[in-house]
Amino acid sequence: MNYQPHAQIWEQRATIRTRPRRIIENDEKSFYPKERQPLCYDPIIVKLGDEVLDQVLLQSLYKYINDIVIFETEIVNKTALDIAKGRFPFEFSFDARYDAMSVVIDEDYHAFVAMDFQNQLEQQTGIKPFRTFDEIELSRAIPRAIASLADPAHKAGMELIAVAISENTVTSDVAAFANDNTVKRSIKGIMADHLADEGRHSRFWIELVKIYWREIDEASRIAIGEALPRFLGEYLTNEIQKEFDTALVEQLNLPQVVQKRVIDNLVGGYPIGSQHPMIANIRRFFNASGLLDHEPTREQLKHYIAS
Numbered sequence: 001m002n003y004q005p006h007a008q009i010w011e012q013r014a015t016i017r018t019r020p021r022r023i024i025e026n027d028e029k030s031f032y033p034k035e036r037q038p039l040c041y042d043p044i045i046v047k048l049g050d051e052v053l054d055q056v057l058l059q060s061l062y063k064y065i066n067d068i069v070i071f072e073t074e075i076v077n078k079t080a081l082d083i084a085k086g087r088f089p090f091e092f093s094f095d096a097r098y099d100a101m102s103v104v105i106d107e108d109y110h111a112f113v114a115m116d117f118q119n120q121l122e123q124q125t126g127i128k129p130f131r132t133f134d135e136i137e138l139s140r141a142i143p144r145a146i147a148s149l150a151d152p153a154h155k156a157g158m159e160l161i162a163v164a165i166s167e168n169t170v171t172s173d174v175a176a177f178a179n180d181n182t183v184k185r186s187i188k189g190i191m192a193d194h195l196a197d198e199g200r201h202s203r204f205w206i207e208l209v210k211i212y213w214r215e216i217d218e219a220s221r222i223a224i225g226e227a228l229p230r231f232l233g234e235y236l237t238n239e240i241q242k243e244f245d246t247a248l249v250e251q252l253n254l255p256q257v258v259q260k261r262v263i264d265n266l267v268g269g270y271p272i273g274s275q276h277p278m279i280a281n282i283r284r285f286f287n288a289s290g291l292l293d294h295e296p297t298r299e300q301l302k303h304y305i306a307s
């Protein structure tokens with residue numbers, strides 16, 4: 001099966017090739033979609049007024065931006081660069097490695113834009129992130145899934161598939177953000193730019209997994225297939241989001257009793273059930289990548305593919 005290159009499309013459409021720098025506007029619109037931050041619907045927070053709500057949304061945007069930087073530079077680009085430089089222990093064609101390098105460029109550019117935006121926001125509002133987190137859920141889930149495989153020969157494949165899954169789930173997440181009309185135009189704009197590149201990435205990772213999955217031996221497919229539910233279990237949590245929201249509430253200077261009530265309300269506020277949009281994307285990825293053509297793997301994933 002031949003790899004379908006995207007280099008030509010990249011030359012025409014990559015945002016680093018086509019988009020101007022965006023400047024944040026000083027208007028009434030929000031920094032972040034309220035729907036993405038359950039705290040905005042807490043009756044106590046609502047009662048505290050718009051200034052507190054704005055704080056919550058700005059800090060949530062800072063976290064989102066920081067998460068993007070971690071995801072792009074530490075997770076996706078670690079794997080993409082290994083593939084581009086031929087360090088990944090599987091032989092991909094020149095076209096695939098060249099496209100992997102374009103993914104590295106895109107992701108570094110997304111991280112660059114994110115840094116620019118964080119700085120512009122700090123300048124405009126005079127408010128810095130109250131705390132910077134250095135991990136996202138994937139920072140824990142991927143190394144744990146890799147470590148769970150006994151045979152070193154299976155570890156890189158696990159990493160490839162984990163990155164491919166996350167590149168396919170994050171895409172829809174950015175889409176929901178880019179379409180929210182309550183959010184500042186420039187912020188929606190950077191999300192839309194990002195999305196334009198991610199559609200290409202999503203197909204790129206699917207292509208690589210397809211090729212990889214077809215060519216590895218049965219023992220590898222079984223071992224990786226067994227590790228996948230472990231990976232998904234760790235990926236699809238909101239532990240860090242909960243940690244963040246708790247810390248955010250703690251620094252709002254609320255009376256102790258009120259603070260405790262808001263934090264208590266957070267518990268259980270983040271289910272990722274089978275109706276969650278991330279699950280729909282993961283299901284789509286499983287189908288498109290060919291992983292489900294392998295019966296034992298399909299069996300392992302039945303919890304995720306049953307609708």
Ligand SMILES: [Fe+2]
Binds near residue numbers: 106194198
């Ligand atoms: Fe990206």
Ligand SMILES: [Fe+2]
Binds near residue numbers: 076107167197198201
């Ligand atoms: Fe990407």
